[in-house]
Amino acid sequence: xxxxxxxxxHKITKRGQNVTFRCDPISEHNRLYWYRQTLGQGPEFLTYFxxxxxxxxxxxxxxxxxxxxxxxxxxxxxxxxxxxxxxxxYLCASSLGAGIYEQYFGPxxxxxxx
Amino acid sequence: AQTVTQSQPExxxxxxxxxxxxxxxxxxxxxxxxxWYKQPPSRQMILVIRQEAYKQQNxxxxxxxxxxxxxxxxxxxxxxxxxxxxxxxxxxxxxDSNYQLIWGAGTKLIIKP
Numbered sequence: 001x002x003x004x005x006x007x008x009x010h011k012i013t014k015r016g017q018n019v020t021f022r023c024d025p026i027s028e029h030n031r032l033y034w035y036r037q038t039l040g041q042g043p044e045f046l047t048y049f050x051x052x053x054x055x056x057x058x059x060x061x062x063x064x065x066x067x068x069x070x071x072x073x074x075x076x077x078x079x080x081x082x083x084x085x086x087x088x089x090y091l092c093a094s095s096l097g098a099g100i101y102e103q104y105f106g107p108x109x110x111x112x113x114x
Numbered sequence: 115a116q117t118v119t120q121s122q123p124e125x126x127x128x129x130x131x132x133x134x135x136x137x138x139x140x141x142x143x144x145x146x147x148x149x150w151y152k153q154p155p156s157r158q159m160i161l162v163i164r165q166e167a168y169k170q171q172n173x174x175x176x177x178x179x180x181x182x183x184x185x186x187x188x189x190x191x192x193x194x195x196x197x198x199x200x201x202x203x204x205x206x207x208x209x210d211s212n213y214q215l216i217w218g219a220g221t222k223l224i225i226k227p
Contacts, residue, residue: 042207101147
């Protein structure tokens with residue numbers, strides 16, 4: 001069990017550019033979650049997958065955000081036409097499912113939009 | 115709407131003391147889960163303890179225990195024999211029926227030597 005991993009750990013981009021983050025969940029975890037956390041705040045839910053199906057999306061997730069989880073393994077979160085307000089820590093978590101609800105988090109990807 | 119409130123932005127205690135962090139929540143669901151997570155400085159979110167709403171018995175994990183008062187919608191975390199490594203942001207979170215975690219704003223806990 002290697003834990004949840006996220007890449008890259010840090011990303012600096014100019015406003016208007018597209019960025020993509022990757023999350024590798026704990027193996028055999030069929031649920032995967034994305035959250036956004038700004039400095040000094042608790043995380044905010046963005047979206048979640050059960051296997052490859054995206055089951056829930058927050059209204060925080062504008063049309064510029066898209067997430068995928070092909071084949072129910074790793075997931076990607078893409079932000080198009082980044083804005084300064086997108087600067088935040090993007091957290092990924094996974095859980096086993098089947099009545100096991102604890103979510104285990106990765107180290108996050110810190111995005112800075114200049 | 116479901117909410118989680120942590121009314122203590124920051125707390126500090128001496129090493130080896132006991133500290134209690136407060137959390138209240140609001141939900142219309144009868145079956146739910148509550149969690150405490152810690153986030154050390156520049157490090158990732160770590161699960162501390164969980165509580166199922168249908169269980170009356172308070173959860174305990176080593177030096178960490180909760181006081182779950184379902185009727186009052188209160189879920190406090192007690193840390194006994196606090197250690198320097200307990201310094202972190204502590205978040206209370208409610209898992210809703212859509213498997214979303216609803217988070218409080220966090221309490222910054224500082225353990226002083």
